[in-house]
């Protein structure tokens with residue numbers, strides 16, 4: 074743990090922090106879902122947030138993206154321009170609109186009755202609203218809106234190609250297979266033009282081939298748009314392969330933080346998470362706690 | 370396919386037997402059901418005594434209708450549907466080209482509507498056209514417009530509004546009061562009435578923004594009732610239940626008037642015989658133009674970011690917020706836009722009736738408008754127009770069915786069964802087409818081809 078902190082401290086000097094979470098706590102009634110959790114995500118990197126079921130990963134995301142108001146703590150988003158936003162103070166939609174943080178959901182939330190293309194157009198709402206003079210100029214047929222509308226379709230096309238969904242552009246989103254829906258949700262989030270993309274278990278339920286396609290998509294997103302990615306993932310092989318930095322959460326607390334190599338070899342993480350079948354996790358946790366007690 | 374028919378024919382004997390059996394049961398059940406309701410009627414005789422009137426003939430009619438109806442359903446309708454379904458399944462893979470009428474539906478409907486009063490005059494004469502233009506044409510078009518307005522709130526944004534008639538009332542009273550107090554013209558008051566209704570839409574919108582589903586529905590219902598009660602009780606302004614009468618007529622942009630005494634009277638100007646039919650025909654074109662405006666704006670708005678945001682809101686509100694859409698303003702604009710069209714329709718209503726009273730704005734009206742939206746297929750303008758024609762036209766036709774008197778006796782007034790038939794028709798349509806007449810959704814943008822989105826993917830919204 075101590076070594077992990079020093080690694081983080083060392084990297085902070087050289088790397089540009091995009092998201093800083095400090096002393097984040099979230100309480101649901103009697104349950105402390107997140108307890109004094111701090112971490113940093115760096116610009117241009119893929120940061121993975123991992124942890125066993127119920128560790129509080131989705132709750133962290135919901136706090137970052139404004140769907141929950143944290144009980145305590147501070148979340149700072151620093152944009153490329155140097156502008157800083159305190160996310161815990163912004164309403165959820167402003168976090169996407171101004172702070173440029175986009176997200177996907179653990180249980181996919183597409184507009185299933187809209188076509189794939191329309192899903193991507195809805196994501197460009199704020200740009201198009203401005204271009205259409207808040208609807209009024211657009212209704213009167215001003216050319217600025219027509220131009221913006223054309224551009225929005227071009228952007229949608231670009232992301233459809235990236236997500237290899239271009240053939241299904243005119244089909245209802247609800248008609249896509251599961252893997253394609255995951256990719257569409259990411260493409261839709263990218264259409265909002267984010268600097269930080271938060272993905273909640275993007276690889277869950279994907280077959281190996283779809284998983285590979287997803288990796289490519291994410292690597293491409295990072296390389297070409299410069300967007301940083303924060304992702305929650307269960308599948309360690311995915312995490313180890315694509316992430317630059319891993320934060321491990323257990324029972325709402327951080328147990329490890331560092332590069333994948335470091336985290337992989339952290340005995341706490343191994344005990345709590347790696348190489349253990351899902352149903353055995355509880356036994357191991359008990360064991361580890363016993364050991365820790367002994368060590369102390 | 371031919372196999373299928375053969376099989377059906379072989380089963381023909383069986384089928385008739387089954388149909389007869391089911392018809393018998395249906396008759397039996399309806400006998401049990403209607404024995405007390407229809408067969409016996411409590412009444413007062415001249416001495417004010419309570420007596421039982423026996424109506425065995427009427428009861429027999431009910432039972433026979435039920436039995437024969439069941440027979441036809443089992444013997445003909447069900448096999449027909451099965452066959453049609455089978456052929457549809459077979460054809461589902463091959464792209465069917467839409468028929469000429471279907472492709473050009475809007476244009477054909479538009480032309481027919483424009484010609485409608487002319488046809489009515491040609492067929493029934495100036496005076497005889499009155500009934501067709503007023504009772505059918507105008508009446509149906511008012512409901513088409515109202516339902517199209519409500520469609521923005523319910524069909525597109527997915528917000529269940531049970532108090533839509535409140536905006537209709539605001540529009541009607543705005544025109545009635547402002548025109549009788551200040552003598553302003555219809556053309557000036559029309560946009561004002563729309564604006565006032567839109568303001569009330571926002572006023573309603575604010576408190577209900579945080580509510581969803583059933584709660585939203587109940588609060589909007591209450592809002593509708595509040596407006597009506599204010600109209601009844603604020604007697605100094607609204608004259609309460611007496612209503613506002615003597616509302617000024619509209620004029621053709623101030624060029625020709627329909628006031629009999631006015632020097633620029635339409636009929637006088639053109640040397641035509643005096644008749645109220647011209648005014649009705651003018652009103653027909655007026656409501657046609659207003660309805661067309663509603664449709665046009667709706668179609669345009671759907672292709673704009675705000676319209677897409679409404680539909681996205683219906684599909685998934687949380688996803689909307691995650692995309693940076695301000696759901697508060699989006700909902701408010703939906704309420705305001707819907708209310709504005711309600712206000713337009715309301716001021717038209719006042720001009721047409723020349724009289725408004727709270728009686729016209731009861732909850733039943735909201736329910737009928739909502740029923741039309743749901744029956745038509747939420748979000749589909751064509752479907753809603755068809756539903757309005759069927760439901761409002763259908764109930765108007767009841768007035769015409771005087772021949773029923775010869776069957777059910779001279780006391781029979783078919784209008785009294787209006788709501789019964791309305792309800793029955795709704796049940797039938799909802800069983801037959803659970804998503805309304807037009808269940809599919811037209812996408813607002815496409816890359817290669819415009820494919821309708823099947824109703825099984827679209828959501829109804831959660832409030």
Ligand SMILES: Nc1ncnc2c1ncn2[C@@H]1O[C@H](COP(=O)(O)OP(=O)(O)OP(=O)(O)O)[C@@H](O)[C@H]1O
Pocket residue numbers: 101104106124125126127128129130131132133179
């Ligand atoms: N809205 C809520 N109200 C009450 N409790 C909640 C709420 N959201 C989450 N929790 C609780 O907080 C804890 C953390 O949940 P969370 O969904 O963040 O876990 P997770 O790490 O995302 O798990 P998984 O891997 O299963 O997705 C759980 O015990 C959960 O029951």
Ligand SMILES: [Mg+2]
Pocket residue numbers: 130131132179
């Ligand atoms: Mg989760």
